[in-house]
């Protein structure tokens with residue numbers, strides 16, 4: 061027995077383990093064997109295959125879990141489909157009551173859930189008990205609110221249908237909550253596939269939903285490994301897939317769903333920068349690093365795994381960090397006084413070891429505390445790597461463990477360059493006592509979340525999600541609700557098989573100007589491409605004949621190539637930052653002026669539309685008038701598409717700022733050539749993007765006339781580029797281009813599928829016309845918020861505020 065006086069002498073921690081009784085009795089109730097949760101009841105897996113789930117802190121098995129087969133996934137999807145009309149037919153208020161009941165029950169059973177999470181995942185009980193589980197309950201409370209407010213806050217929207225959700229092992233129940241709460245609030249039904257290492261809290265949650273009387277089939281849980289996830293992705297009766305996990309699997313899912321009409325949201329990996337400026341409060345920074353990289357053993361998608369320290373303070377920071385690391389306590393995750401628990405599985409431990417070894421081989425200096433890790437279970441000590449170069453593996457690859465790299469910078473500009481020198485864009489934290497500096501840097505970082513003088517803060521009211529290869533879509537708050545609804549007018553999910561692309565156009569060489577019957581040379585009137593504010597000949601000397609509906613030749617346009625698209629992207633890229641930095645008022649002015657110039661040439665455009673499409677003059681007049689009005693609409697909206705301020709319940713406000721994606725490729729619709737062009741090119745431009753547009757293939761002359769209007773406006777060269785040619789060929793080049801951040805495609809099903817499939821290089825956002833053709837005259841379909849949401853992504857900036 062330790063004497064109290066001895067404790068005073070040594071100040072050693074005694075053991076403070078949380079009891080496992082509630083978990084043991086719950087596991088025993090199930091004989092430590094679990095089947096699948098389908099249609100509100102346990103369902104034996106068809107293949108009878110089971111696997112063990114193990115406590116990572118001891119290596120000992122906890123229970124056996126069912127490996128869901130294709131047939132099981134199909135049964136779960138069928139149950140969800142059957143429940144959909146019932147669940148979506150309830151009023152928002154009725155659904156709200158269920159979500160509220162879930163939240164209450166979670167709070168009641170919080171001890172079971174926290175201990176179970178800790179035993180299954182290896183995370184410290186302190187984190188499961190004080191962070192994960194309370195946040196889970198908070199998500200259900202918050203989304204009970206959205207269910208209640210649906211008609212008011214998301215008017216005109218309906219649920220998507222059956223949603224397949226695939227989650228990782230790092231925050232098993234929290235990721236479930238992030239996905240299930242908004243899906244159910246909006247009226248969708250769910251098939252959830254937990255991660256194979258950590259299925260237990262999802263299964264306990266399934267039972268909880270039965271206890272509160274959730275109708276059968278609304279939530280189904282199919283356990284299993286990646287094969288089960290893949291089966292869910294492949295199910296044709298699933299309307300949306302929401303995935304959190306590695307970028308690698310995110311890519312596979314993007315490809316697998318391409319052209320299926322399934323909606324997709326992806327929350328993928330990160331290599332988030334943690335920027336420390338020389339005026340930062342270094343003691344707070346050190347605690348920040350503890351939260352950034354040692355929270356959950358660094359198995360956090362938004363972990364601050366790259367410390368970028370200003371040169372003058374780097375050495376002092378390293379000293380302080382080492383001192384703090386020495387005092388971190390690793391051990392039994394059930395011990396309430398432990399800081400670091402176990403790594404989820406041997407495979408993950410091995411991955412961390414291999415990457416750290418690679419780092420050392422590449423020249424990194426490794427520092428770990430002097431104490432050693434427990435012998436039993438899978439543990440890895442907190443690790444600091446210095447002498448790291450930004451191109452090194454450990455500075456680029458997500459390690460997903462308690463390993464942080466530290467690099468230095470001199471100037472603020474250099475810090476931004478280093479911060480953005482990653483293919484990811486999930487999060488960043490900025491540490492400085494200067495509000496001016498923090499708020500100068502925040503908009504420059506390519507990341508979906510920016511924490512100022514804090515890190516790893518989450519709340520149900522704030523959206524969370526990535527830029528770049530960290531994925532797309534948001535979870536949390538109103539931003540997250542948009543992922544689970546669709547416009548009510550979209551009635552079917554079939555694409556129009558549109559005629560245009562690949563149609564047989566007469567193709568001629570442009571080398572020699574044609575001669576007429578009398579042998580005199582005609583003027584070369586081939587409309588050129590419009591790139592970087594200038595009319596340019598296409599790279600290859602080919603043209604496309606443009607004919608009126610009655611077959612008469614009415615002009616020729618250049619046949620743009622891969623090279624022309626590359627040039628256009630480069631032109632767009634070089635101007636995009638300054639265009640987005642222009643004030644919204646400036647952008648509005650430019651759009652009003654464009655409308656004015658179009659108005660001045662209304663008759664000419666109307667005649668051209670009539671000649672190209674064969675519609676009557678009054679209809680052509682109407683198209684021009686509507687196009688002018690639409691320009692006014694986006695000029696009006698340019699400075700009104702504001703962000704929000706989320707009231708996150710800490711010493712913070714969270715600024716939800718819509719930001720442009722960057723360079724956006726737009727394959728314009730064939731119908732309504734002028735209105736279709738304006739409706740799809742102007743919203744991204746209004747939001748600060750630069751656009752490479754492929755105009756309608758059948759009526760490109762409207763677009764080539766339009767650039768004459770652009771030339772007389774104040775639009776900076778490169779903000780709108782127009783490349784005529786084969787829509788689908790060019791759209792594919794845009795989809796595969798790594799400097800294009802988003803592609804909108806309004807064409808055939810096959811073309812949309814190709815765009816989605818080819819978008820995986822940089823995981824760009826795509827928007828294809830899943831609902832078939834739009835009526836561009838209908839304000840619900842042809843204009844408005846949906847377009848602006850697709851043209852932007854939200855950055856959530858957590859700013860200290862109040863006490």
Ligand code: NAI
Nearest residue numbers: 227228254255285286289290305306309328329361458460
């Ligand atoms: P993973 O991406 O393979 O697993 C995530 C989920 O996807 C699991 O439920 C898994 O069963 C499922 N899955 C796997 N293959 C699938 C497929 N082909 N189709 C559908 N679902 C599939 O991640 P894993 O292997 O567990 O971890 C590997 C690395 O991924 C980690 O070291 C880390 O770098 C990263 N990761 C990132 C996470 C994040 O939150 N961003 C979470 C987990 C892992």
